[in-house]
């Protein structure tokens with residue numbers, strides 16, 4: 001048995017009929033504009049330019065984060081002010097308040113795993129202080145008619161390839177008419193699409209054969225480094241000098257292939273399926289000793305990326321799950337070196353103890369119950 005953390009590409013998504021009129025529909029004001037990119041980080045770079053945030057300016061970002069989110073800020077010379085989050089992944093409002101004295105230009109709120117950041121009052125306060133509000137919905141999907149997240153900020157960012165079997169693809173929904181969006185990119189990141197399609201094919205083969213080479217490879221440092229290197233070098237993220245002075249971040253459009261697949265997948269039913277799978281794991285987890293769901297008894301508002309739990313001996317549990325054929329993704333097992341050590345203990349705790357169980361749309365009652373029993377065994381036998 002091999003249970004991947006990612007869904008496989010359904011045949012119908014390549015050759016089937018396009019659903020609806022193919023245009024995007026997301027929660028947010030009716031006059032929201034939607035732009036497509038290859039990766040969410042490229043949309044972030046364009047937001048910075050639209051908002052006139054330039055080198056030396058600062059922005060607020062949560063400390064539980066990964067390097068790809070930081071990439072555009074670092075490359076464009078934007079100062080990052082990290083704010084702490086607690087163990088339920090909610091922002092520390094007091095800390096944000098204190099950071100406002102440093103005059104940040106924007107705040108990024110991450111709706112981790114499809115759960116609302118719980119920041120209604122914070123959004124209001126930041127708005128009153130003149131900050132742009134960016135809702136980072138990279139861990140969920142844009143579904144029509146809203147799901148309670150992604151409609152309160154000036155813009156919302158989605159990273160489709162985290163939840164859908166697409167080789168690339170990100171969306172930005174711009175809710176604030178004052179944001180004059182730059183011209184969107186026209187080039188396709190062919191290399192990234194090629195690498196990720198190979199990855200998708202390997203995923204499909206491994207799921208049907210019941211054995212995963214990639215999970216074993218991931219534990220070999222050199223192999224992981226090579227794969228990450230291949231992907232990163234294909235991101236083309238190096239800024240270039242424009243007019244001799246201004247830095248420009250390299251951006252790509254969503255590939256036609258990703259667009260084709262995405263327009264043939266019913267996002268609402270994917271979201272529903274993921275939520276149902278989340279529920280199944282939530283109920284089952286009540287009987288698993290030694291696993292603490294990060295979000296307790298709450299249900300995701302949007303399509304969840306996975307089911308995050310905290311366990312004592314994460315590395316041991318993770319390796320045992322892999323040996324049992326379950327791909328348990330730790331999300332950000334280490335924080336980027338830019339996140340200071342002091343003051344961010346909860347973010348570090350989550351990074352060191354999380355295991356994210358799959359809830360994706362291909363899972364069945366049988367595979368979900370296998371995940372739970374594999375987890376029970378892994379915890380019971382961990383040192």
Ligand SMILES: Cc1ncc(COP(=O)(O)O)c(C=O)c1O
Pocket residue numbers: 038039040041042066068069110136138139158159160169170
């Ligand atoms: C919360 C969050 N935001 C943004 C991103 C960047 O997304 P992309 O890889 O599409 O640039 C990531 C990537 O892991 C992420 O986890």
